[in-house]
Each structure stands twice: as structure tokens, then as C-alpha cells.
Amino acid sequence: xxxxxxxxxxxxxxxxVLRLLSRREMYxxxxxxxxxxxxxxxxSFGEGCVYPYLHYLxxxxxxxxxxREVDGxxxxxxxxxxxxxxxxxxxxxxxxxxxxxxxxxxxxQHA
Amino acid sequence: xxxxxxxxxxxxxxxxVLRLLSRREMYxxxxxxxxxxxxxxxxSFGEGCVYPYLHYLxxxxxxxxxxREVDGxxxxxxxxxxxxxxxxxxxxxxxxxxxxxxxxxxxxQHA
DNA sequence: TTGACATACATCATAGTTATAGGTATTATC
DNA sequence: GATAATACCTATAACTATGATGTATGTCAA
Numbered sequence: 001x002x003x004x005x006x007x008x009x010x011x012x013x014x015x016x017v018l019r020l021l022s023r024r025e026m027y028x029x030x031x032x033x034x035x036x037x038x039x040x041x042x043x044s045f046g047e048g049c050v051y052p053y054l055h056y057l058x059x060x061x062x063x064x065x066x067x068r069e070v071d072g073x074x075x076x077x078x079x080x081x082x083x084x085x086x087x088x089x090x091x092x093x094x095x096x097x098x099x100x101x102x103x104x105x106x107x108x109q110h111a
Numbered sequence: 112x113x114x115x116x117x118x119x120x121x122x123x124x125x126x127x128v129l130r131l132l133s134r135r136e137m138y139x140x141x142x143x144x145x146x147x148x149x150x151x152x153x154x155s156f157g158e159g160c161v162y163p164y165l166h167y168l169x170x171x172x173x174x175x176x177x178x179r180e181v182d183g184x185x186x187x188x189x190x191x192x193x194x195x196x197x198x199x200x201x202x203x204x205x206x207x208x209x210x211x212x213x214x215x216x217x218x219x220q221h222a
Numbered sequence: 223t224t225g226a227c228a229t230a231c232a233t234c235a236t237a238g239t240t241a242t243a244g245g246t247a248t249t250a251t252c
Numbered sequence: 253g254a255t256a257a258t259a260c261c262t263a264t265a266a267c268t269a270t271g272a273t274g275t276a277t278g279t280c281a282a
Contacts (some may be wrong), residue, residue, distance in 0.1 A: 010239080010268050012119065012213065019217055029230050038219055039265065042212025049269050051232060059221025073229065092217070099210055102123060106203070107132055108149055121268085123237050140259050160240060160259060183249065184258065 011051055013045045015095055018080065018088040021063060025079035028054055054078055062087050124156045124164055126206055129191065129199040132174060136190035139165055165189055173198050 016035055021024055026034070028051055036044045054076075057063045062084030065076045080088070127146050131137055137145070139162055147155045165187075168174045173195035176187045191199070 013269080016213070018217055022152035027230080028232095040215060041150040042208055042215070046270065047231080048233080048271070055232095074277085075230070078195065095213070097153055101150035102127070102206070104151060104153070105127055105149040107148065124240080126272095157241070158260080159244090161260080175249070185248080186259070210269090216276080 011091065012043070012095075015050055015088075016043070017050065017053055017057065018062070018084055018091065021078055021080045022085065022088055022089045025077045027075040027077050029075075031078075034039070035092075057084065060087075122202065123154070123206075124160055125168070126199075127156075128156070128161065128168065128200045129173065129195055129202065130162055132189055132191045133196065133199055136188045138186040138188050140186075142189075168195065169197075 013035075017025055017031060020031055020034055020038075029045070031046055031054075032045065032050050035050075054063065054065075056064055058078070058084075063078045064081055065078045067074065067076050069075075124146075127150075128142060130208055131142055131149075139158070142165075143158050144162050146161075165174065165176075169176055169189070171194075172192055174189045175192055176183065176189045178187050180186075196221065
């Protein structure tokens with residue numbers, strides 16, 4: 001199941017997950033929740049989207065995980081690797097490029 | 112083959128096609144070209160993406176078409192209907208909402 | 223103490239979208 | 253008269269996100 005570079009009309013979940021993990025380590029359930037709250041309910045990716053992404057990112061060595069018990073809960077904490085940081089930079093600039101392109105066409109004057 | 116509202120991580124081609132047709136009527140091949148040039152090569156949707164969309168939009172009565180010969184060429188000119196105009200407004204505000212959501216999470220300070 | 227709800231993980235089937243590759247036909251250009 | 257550009261079209265493959273479902277544990281109120 002090979003993945004090509006996202007066109008970034010998709011690929012937003014990967015971007016947001018990497019961005020969240022660039023701030024501090026987090027566990028899956030928390031990521032699902034924070035995507036929803038930090039975007040003020042604008043975006044909401046379900047667990048069925050986020051968990052497979054985390055597994056994929058770990059297989060790519062963009063994140064590493066550590067199982068830990070906190071508050072009587074077993075959680076898989078993920079943190080960004082150096083490679084993941086580079087990937088985040090790539091995806092961020094790609095996202096900016098695409099939104100800028102859309103803006104050009106949407107706002108462009110003439111015909 | 113019903114289509115739901117795009118999450119707008121997809122749906123960009125529909126948005127751009129409607130936007131172009133909101134300015135003036137155009138034909139398919141021209142739309143393919145102008146998406147590429149007006150976004151300064153940032154975005155490029157092939158004919159295999161644009162033509163099916165035009166057919167879909169016509170089936171939805173969001174655009175209407177008229178075959179015409181111009182410069183010795185047979186072209187299908189498309190123009191926006193009232194319904195298409197409303198749809199464009201919807202998709203535009205949805206796109207803004209989503210990009211604003213991404214920006215919130217990406218730029219948000221704290222953790 | 224039990225039932226409901228939230229937390230936390232996981233996977234699968236399906237639906238929907240875009241990309242790729244191919245196909246036809248006409249007109250311009252060299 | 254060959255090649256490239258214009259102009260249309262379709263089918264298939266690849267990918268993503270959703271929604272359903274499943275497990276297990278912890279919390280809290282009745």
C-alpha cells in the first residue's frame with residue numbers, strides 16, 4: 001500500500017498530526033480531540049483516520065512511540081523524530097503553496 | 112454515484128471550475144489551461160479530472176452547456192446557472208472555513 | 223454495585239475523489 | 253504529409269476519510 005506525496009487536497013491529517021507533535025508529545029486519543037478543539041470544531045478527523053496515520057508515521061520513522069501508564073491509563077505517546085520534523089516543513093510549505101494557488105485563482109481579477 | 116458534500120480537503124476542482132465560470136463562459140480545454148496558468152502552475156487538474164466534473168455539474172444543473180463553432184473549432188461552452196452561483200458561494204465559504212481551521216491549529220501558540 | 227459514560231486503543235468495509243493512461247477527431251504548422 | 257496542438261471523452265487505479273464495530277479499563281452517580 002504505497003503512498004505517493006499527497007496532492008494536499010488530501011493529506012491535511014498528516015500535516016496537522018505532525019504539527020501537533022512538533023509542540024509536545026501526545027497520544028492518539030488526545031490528538032483526535034485537539035484537532036477538533038484547536039480548529040474550533042472546523043475540522044474533525046475520527047479515530048479511524050488518526051490511528052492508522054500514527055501507525056503509518058511510525059513505520060516511516062517520522063514519529064516514535066512509547067507506551068506509558070498515566071493516571072491509571074495505558075497510552076501510546078508519540079513524539080516527532082528529526083525526519084518527522086523535516087517532513088513537517090515540507091508539508092507546511094506545500095500546503096502554503098496550494099492555498100496560495102487557490103487564492104490566486106479565486107481572487108484574481110480579470111477573466 | 113451520489114456525491115456528498117466535499118470535506119474540502121477534496122473538492123478543490125469543483126470550487127475552481129465554478130469560480131472560473133462565474134467570470135465568463137468557458138469551454139473545457141480552456142478551463143484546464145486557465146487553472147494551470149491562473150494558479151501559476153501551482154495547481155493543475157488534467158482533462159481526466161475536469162471533463163467528468165463538467166458533466167457532473169451539468170447533471171446537477173449548476174452549469175449549462177452550448178455547443179458552438181468558434182475559429183473552426185467545435186467547443187462546448189459552459190456557463191454558470193443560478194444554482195451554480197449559490198453552490199459557488201457555499202463552497203467558497205466552506206473553503207475559507209477549512210483553511211481558517213488549519214491556520215488556527217498550525218499557528219496556534221500554546222500546546 | 224451496577225449501569226452508563228468517557229477514555230483509549232484498534233481494524234475493516236465502503237464511498238468518494240483525483241491521477242493516469244488511453245482513446246478519437248480536427249486543425250495548424252513545418 | 254508528418255507532427256503538434258486543440259478539443260473532446262472514458263475507464264481504471266490509487267488513495268483518503270468515514271462510519272461501523274470491537275475490546276478493555278476507569279469513573280461516577282443512582
